[in-house]
Amino acid sequence: MDKFDFRKSYPELYSPGRRDFALVQVPHLQYLAVDGHGNPNTSPEYAQALECLYPVAYAVKFRSKNELEQDFTVPPLEALWRAADMSAFTAGDKDSWDWTALIAQPEWITAGMVEQAVAAVAAKKDPPGIDRVRLLPLDEGLSAQILFVGPYDDEAPVLARLHDAWMPEHDLAFNGDHHEVYLNDPRRTAPAKLRTVLRQPVRPDSG
Structure with missing residues (x-):
């Protein structure tokens, strides 16, 4: 049985360069998603x-493998971030952020399969907020991205450069939520070695 791997199928999304921002066309993808608000470092909700x-995610994976004979590697955690004032990102004002935590799912996974997986997890563990997990389709399209290496709290200057210099220089405007892909586990990785894809959907700036 072949095992689908997002990193191998979409290297342009999971292995960007770290020297400068680059444009990428993000295809239609779907994700397990949970919405919330507040600082991810201190919020119990996160x-x-x-x-x-x-x-x-693992319940869906095993159901897919056993019932559909289609296996896949559970991909890394991702998140969408949004705020009423985009300067909240460059200022590091995390308490004002809204977020959607994500784990990508193959195209053959259905909302019904997710609902069954949620019910199975709820029957065994019933973690708080389990009823908030849903399948979210996402069409980001044209996006600017870069690989950031280092502590999450050090991202602000890079995002300031994207927002205040790179995007204006390329006549681009915001076209969706700030998106991050966490390529390694912060519980097992030194902060200086954390690798994060920073992505921003964009569109031509009409002025």
């Missing part, structure tokens, strides 16, 4: 979201 997402 920790609860991860405690729901991972069990559901």
Whole structure:
């Protein structure tokens, strides 16, 4: 049985360069998703979201393997971030952020399969917020991205350069939520070695 791997199938999304921002066309993808608000470093809601997402992701994986004979590697955690004022990102004002925690799912996974996986996890563990897990389709399209290496709290200057210099220089405007892909596990990785894809959907700036 072949095993689908997002990193191998979409290297342009998971292995960008780190020297400068580059444009990429992000295809239609779907994700397990949980919405929330607040600082991910201190918000119990964010920790609860991860405690729901991972069990559901593995429940979906095993159901797909056993019932459909289609296996896949559970991809890394991702998240969408949004704020009423985009300067909240460059200022590091994390308490004002809204977020959607994500784990990508292959195209053959259906909402019904996710609902069954949620019910199975709820029957065994019933973690807080399990009923908030849903399947989210996402069409980001044209996006600017870069690989950032280092602590999450050091991203602000890179995002300031994207927002205040690179995008204006290329006549681009915001066209969706800030997107991050966490390529390694912060519980097992030194902060200086954390690798994060920073992505921003964009569109031509009409002025």
